[in-house]
Amino acid sequence: MNKIVFFVTGLDSGGIENYLLRFLKYKATSFLKIIVYCKGGNGGQLENEYLKIPNVQIIKNKLSFFNPIDYINLTKYFKQHHFDTVCDFTGNFAGPILWSAKQAGIKNRVAFYRGSTDHFEKTFLKSQYNSFVKRLTYKYASSILSNSQAAFDFFYSKRRQDNRFKVIYNGVDSKQFEVGNQNLRQALNIPNHAFVIGHTGRYNPAKNHRVIVEVAEKLIKMHNDIYFILCGNGVKENLKDKVKELEIDSNVRLFENRSDIPVFLNSMDAFFFPSITEGQPNALIEAMIMGLPFVASDIEPIKETVGKNSYLLNPNDINGFVFILEDFYLKNVKRNSTLRDQTIKKFDYKERFNELYYVLVK
Incomplete structure (x- = not known):
């Protein structure tokens, strides 16, 4: 002892x-x-x-x-x-x-x-x-x-x-992410047929929320059934005015820190993680445990986390992110059980x- x-x-x-x-x-x-x-x-x-x-x-x-x-x-x-x-x-x-x-x-x-x-x-x-x-x-x-x-x-x-x-x-204890069909779409007033892109992480320049919002603006104005949900310390406080200014607030849900991350993740169809710098991103690992399709930045810690055959781009490649996420939407991508199993084993x-x-x- x-x-x-x-x-x-x-x-x-x-x-x-x-x-x-x-x-x-x-x-x-x-x-x-x-x-x-x-x-x-x-x-x-x-x-x-x-x-x-x-x-x-x-x-x-x-x-x-x-x-x-x-x-x-x-x-x-x-x-x-x-x-x-x-x-x-x-x-x-x-x-x-x-x-x-x-x-x-x-x-x-x-x-x-x-x-x-x-x-x-x-x-x-x-x-x-x-x-x-x-x-x-x-x-x-x-x-x-x-x-x-x-x-x-x-x-x-x-x-x-x-x-x-x-x-x-x-x-990460993967059992905490076994939530069945629970999701927050009804509580968040998001239609069941909508395509939901999400992010979890505190508001910080390293998390690159500027790019997340710019990508959200482009996608929402292209497809009115795409929604974004974001949570983390400082997220709502720092982004609510910008989202309203861009006139996308009807399709964007902002929250501060939440205690129901597994269910929050289970409300998404895809995960978006364009960080400029990271250690090893727990938020991305948790999304991978849920089997969520994701697009992220091509920085070394993320490459080390996700391995090959992933959608990784320069953190400021707004058009590239839009292209991949729209492709997810158009193809109505589904959860990846192989990704889930590999992530659970690795972490x-x-x-x-x-x-x-x-x-x-x-």
């Missing part, structure tokens, strides 16, 4: 937060004590779900990027509680936490990269700080994990053979979560 502390920025619904929640639901009883440390100082939408899990405690304490006192105090905290493992999910920014863990004598220090590129506006000072914390991460991590090879190729392109590096793909949650577990307890 181990005592472990996981570091995240906060607990609003997102890729990192949902991944850790799923892992803990599966493996929490294997640990003596679990601390989820929100170093941004805030909890979030998933906080109550975390607190339902045995052995889990949440700490909300903002850690400065620059103040060394915070990390001296963190070292004292580590020493006081005698943790066996520290795991930070913030990539390069794990560096100062892992330094503190090293000073406290914690032997198992894990950095987990969940994105495949940097996610900040590059300035001289930010770039210098990023390089500094990356060096700390590389020096003080006993294990360096990622959910894609693409991330290691970006962050450590010149790395030599190093057994600390390991790719662990996301794990089996027991196998993938056990891979992480063995790193955390070694």
Whole structure:
């Protein structure tokens, strides 16, 4: 039995937060004590779900990027509680936490990269700080994990053979997506005969909602029985005015974060995912588990996720996306059982979560 502390920025619904929640639901009883440390100082939408899990405690304490006192105090905290493992999910920014863990004598220090590129506006000072914390991460991590090879190729392109590096793909419990014929079309006032294209994901420049809306405008004005449904933190708030301005609001349904994603996905005929950057996209994996036909961007993490024979285009190829999605509509494409079965096998949650577990307890 181990005592472990996981570091995240906060607990609003997102890729990192949902991944850790799923892992803990599966493996929490294997640990003596679990601390989820929100170093941004805030909890979030998933906080109550975390607190339902045995052995889990949440700490909300903002850690400065620059103040060394915070990390001296963190070292004292580590020493006081005698943790066996520290795991930070913030990539390069794990560096100062892992330094503190090293000073406290914690032997198992894990950095987990969940994105495949940097996610900040590059300035001289930010770039210098990023390089500094990356060096700390590389020096003080006993294990360096990622959910894609693409991330290691970006962050450590010149790395030599190093057994600390390991790719662990996301794990998804496919049974949660067995919803039969349940769908939301009646509740969303969408005709049964309509062709529904969907997207799930928070509003963020990386998710490329601008292109989603432009593609939606073209398709809806070409075919009035095409509908779009989108959900995620900030989606409705940031897109409602644009959708109304383009006069497509009658065929577009916008929602904030939802707890019924399997049924939401089951209301779609196709999935559209033109992200500019990703780590490994849980949203796309979930759509594939449903067997949904999809078109996505041709970035490396998505190529790694979906394999060959998929419809992948440049993230800004609006006309290309329109062409493929209209072809789906005209051919009335159906769910793909082979896609579903292959995805379930590749991202089996027991196998993938056990891979992480063995790193955390070694």
